[in-house]
Structure formats: structure tokens, C-alpha cells
């Protein structure tokens with residue numbers, strides 16, 4: 455069998471999504487491969503190639519080309535430029551404005567709230583000897599935190615989560631297929647909800663993130679337009695939610711599958727910081743991001759023709775033996791650990807400090823409450839949710855005492 459035949463890449467295949475890592479391995483031994491799944495795409499997997507693409511925003515654009523497939527999926531943001539899908543100078547301006555909402559002080563102030571939400575959630579299951587890490591903690595916690603940041607009433611949290619899940623599920627629809635009606639409806643409702651919230655905050659500002667962004671909107675020199683503001687708030691809800699959920703879920707799964715690491719973390723809780731980095735490297739919540747090229751470019755030794763979608767496989771790069779010793783080993787003491795889970799370059803994740811803080815509080819709380827944690831007996835194998843890009847477990851039952 456030729457090398458090309460050994461390569462299999464299909465994010466819409468459930469088996470592939472359940473464990474994409476073996477499929478990344480053949481990609482690691484050479485330059486980016488060109489494939490046509492539904493569209494021509496280049497699979498960039500080696501650490502050095504991924505980092506080079508992410509750092510070179512002049513050749514590798516984050517602005518999706520006009521194509522019905524891509525546009526329908528990002529129409530949830532409306533027509534405004536979005537920080538994650540923009541290039542300089544638009545990106546520079548948007549990033550400067552939205553960074554105001556993510557100062558170290560704001561993140562520090564949230565810490566107490568994250569602990570409070572975590573305790574509240576774990577108190578709800580206090581007498582149980584079997585809990586679901588996803589349903590009981592990892593799913594609700596990040597949405598509560600984001601909703602709190604945005605100043606949204608507690609009563610709306612469940613509705614938020616539902617919109618966000620529906621939008622993320624849209625990854626499940628293969629190109630060429632129209633988005634289901636409920637997904638389109640969720641796009642519209644979500645945007646309309648935030649348009650109304652922004653209006654409220656303009657009339658009656660508070661100390662929440664929407665009010666800070668509205669102020670950024672009203673400062674005279676540099677402004678976020680109304681549509682940009684809505685687009686950013688929607689992006690935050692999506693970017694900050696499912697990702698952090700999957701850090702907690704994938705991270706706990708890695709600990710359960712490596713009980714000696716779990717026990718070591720219990721004995722030496724000061725390792726939590728490097729343990730979180732290893733969870734991000736070993737089974738990152740964002741498997742891949744995309745870039746677009748206007749003209750032909752070279753990556754590694756491969757010539758990539760114009761019009762090819764660039765799949766930057768962050769999770770593959772993070773298991774590249776050229777960048778990490780024993781990359782298949784989950785080692786909570788790994789140092790250095792320069793993983794790409796939060797990206798690199800100008801689009802480096804704005805929420806990274808918040809995600810690290812939430813992940814570490816949630817996992818520390820589980821270990822502190824339960825001296826014994828084991829995988830719960832279950833009939834079916836673990837199931838993953840629909841999205842390949844934001845990959846995570848549907849449920850993770852554990853037996854606790």
C-alpha cells in the first residue's frame with residue numbers, strides 16, 4: 455500500500471472522531487498532504503509546519519473565502535468581521551478592543567466565582583456514588599462562568615447552553631448538506647438575544663463584560679461597531695464554552711486512564727499547573743483550526759495550490775515526536791511543554807488564562823472531594839459528541855467515594 459493510501463482523514467466519520475490520533479501518525483512522517491475530502495485541503499500535522507503556518511498570517515489568512523459551505527456555518531456571527539476570522543489591520547483593532555475585557559485583574563476577580571459555581575454543582579450530586587463528569591460539572595461550569603461574565607441572569611444559563619450546543623453541532627453537517635432548521639433558528643435567536651442585551655447595557659451599564667465592550671464601542675477614537683460587538687459576544691459564548699468543557703472532560707479521562715498520574719497529582723497538588731498543560735497537549739479540546747491562501751505557497755517541502763483549505767492539526771502537532779519526547783505518554787510533570795492547544799501568533803487564545811484557571815479549579819475540586827475515583831462500569835464504550843474541531847466526550851461516568 456502506498457503512503458497516500460494509508461492516509462485517512464474524515465472528520466465526519468464517528469470512528470475517526472472517537473480517536474483521531476492513530477490517523478495523524480502517517481501524516482507526521484512527511485510534508486503536508488493534499489487531499490480532497492469534499493474540498494481540496496492540505497493537512498498540516500508536523501509541529502514545525504503548524505507553528506510556521508500560525509505565525510505567518512501574511513500568507514495564511516484567517517478570513518474564510520466566499521463559499522456557501524463556510525459562510526453558512528459562520529453566519530451565526532452576522533456580517534461583521536470577527537476577531538478569530540480576521541487578518542490585520544482589522545484583527546489588530548478588534549483584538550486591542552476586546553482585550554479590555556480580559557485583563558489579568560478581571561480574570562483574577564472571577565476566581566472566587568468559579569470556585570463558587572464548582573461547589574454548587576458538586577453539592578448537587580453530593581450523595582451519589584456515581585457521577586457524570588460531563589453532565590454534572592464540565593458541561594454546566596463554563597457556560598455559568600461565561601454567562602456571569604456577560605452579566606446574563608442565572609435563569610438564562612440553560613438556554614445559553616442549548617444554543618451553544620446546537621451551533622457547535624453544526625460541524626456535524628457535512629459540506630454540501632444544508633444546515634438543519636433548528637441550527638439556523640439557534641443562530642438567529644442567539645444573535646437577537648444579544649442585540650437586546652447590548653441595548654439594555656447601553657441604557658444601564660454595569661461592571662460586566664458586555665458593558666465594558668459597550669464602553670469600548672462608545673469611546674471616540676477607536677470603536678467596535680454594533681455588529682462587531684454582537685459578533686464578539688456570540689464568539690465568546692461559543693469559544694469559551696465547549697473548549698473549556700472539553701479540557702475538563704478530556705483531562706479527567708487522561709487521569710483515569712493513567713491512574714499513577716492521578717495518584718501523583720493527589721499527592722503533589724502543586725503539579726496541577728503542569729498537569730493542565732499536559733492535558734491540553736495530550737488531548738486538546740481544539741483539534742484543528744483553518745487557514746486560507748490566496749496564492750500558491752510552500753509549507754515544509756509541499757507546494758500548496760491557491761484555493762486549498764489549510765487544516766492546521768494542532769492536536770497532531772502536539773504529539774509530534776520531533777517536538778515532544780515520548781509524545782504518546784501522558785506525563786503531568788512534562789517540561790518544557792510548548793503545546794499548540796491555544797494556537798500561536800496573533801490569534802493566540804485570548805481566554806487561555808481563564809480556561810487554565812477553570813480547568814484547574816474543576817479538577818482540583820473533584821480530587822479533593824473524592825479520595826477514590828474510578829471509571830464507572832458501563833455497557834457501551836465512551837461516546838464523543840458531534841464536532842471534530844471541538845472534540846469532547848458526550849459523557850464520562852465515574853464511580854466516586
Ligand code: HEM
Pocket residue numbers: 516537538539549600689690693694695697698701738739740743744768794795796797798800801802803804805806808809810
Ligand atoms: C481549553 C480551552 C480553550 C482552548 C483549547 C482554546 C483554543 C483556542 C485556539 C486554538 C485559538 C486560535 C484559533 C486560531 O488561531 O485560528 C483560540 C482563539 C480564541 N479563543 Fe480560545 N480556547 C479556549 C478557551 C477560550 C475561552 C475560555 C475564551 C473566552 C472566554 C476563548 C476565546 C478565544 C478568542 C476570542 C479567540 C480569538 C483570538 C484572536 O483571533 O485573536 N477561548 N482559542
